[in-house]
Amino acid sequence: MIEVLVSEKLVVRVPCAVIEHNGKVLAGQRSAALSFPLQWEFPGGKLEKGETDEEALAREIKEELDVEIEILNKLPETSKDQGWREIILVPFVCNLKTLNITLSEHEQILWLTPGQLPTLDWTEADLNVIENYYEYLAAKK
Numbered sequence: 372m373i374e375v376l377v378s379e380k381l382v383v384r385v386p387c388a389v390i391e392h393n394g395k396v397l398a399g400q401r402s403a404a405l406s407f408p409l410q411w412e413f414p415g416g417k418l419e420k421g422e423t424d425e426e427a428l429a430r431e432i433k434e435e436l437d438v439e440i441e442i443l444n445k446l447p448e449t450s451k452d453q454g455w456r457e458i459i460l461v462p463f464v465c466n467l468k469t470l471n472i473t474l475s476e477h478e479q480i481l482w483l484t485p486g487q488l489p490t491l492d493w494t495e496a497d498l499n500v501i502e503n504y505y506e507y508l509a510a511k512k
């Protein structure tokens with residue numbers, strides 16, 4: 372019998388924010404210097420030790436955009452196999468509590484209507500997030 376050793380894969384939990392403001396949604400372009408350069412994402416990032424999803428998201432958004440958010444709803448988690456690790460994206464629909472955005476990591480941000488979102492080059496896992504966001508919007512009507 373051949374035994375196959377299946378090594379455990381690193382699983383990385385990444386809360387991210389679908390930030391709504393005046394009928395538009397914020398998309399962030401990843402820095403040219405990071406992994407997945409210049410692709411678009413919902414801002415957020417990896418959990419630090421002991422943090423809840425919500426705490427990590429608030430911290431990341433403050434670090435990346437220098438604003439405070441109000442979390443409104445959670446969207447379904449979606450996972451992406453990146454080969455050596457699995458990313459679990461945990462998206463939250465959010466509002467802005469403060470309005471003056473200052474970028475510290477992203478190349479640029481865009482405010483798009485929900486219908487415009489698919490025109491950008493998103494990281495792969497985000498395509499599921501956009502689909503789930505559409506379902507969320509449809510259910511709200």
Ligand SMILES: Nc1nc2c([nH]c(=O)n2[C@@H]2O[C@H](COP(=O)(O)OP(=O)(O)OP(=O)(O)O)[C@@H](O)[C@H]2O)c(=O)[nH]1
Pocket residue numbers: 385386387405406407411412413414415416417451458460494495496497
């Ligand atoms: N914040 C965020 N990360 C995403 C999204 N989609 C997606 O695949 N990711 C992946 O989740 C990881 C989040 O890491 P991070 O934002 O904390 O930091 P990073 O890019 O420096 O991480 P890395 O260097 O480990 O890739 C990235 O590898 C990124 O590729 C998304 O919509 N938002």
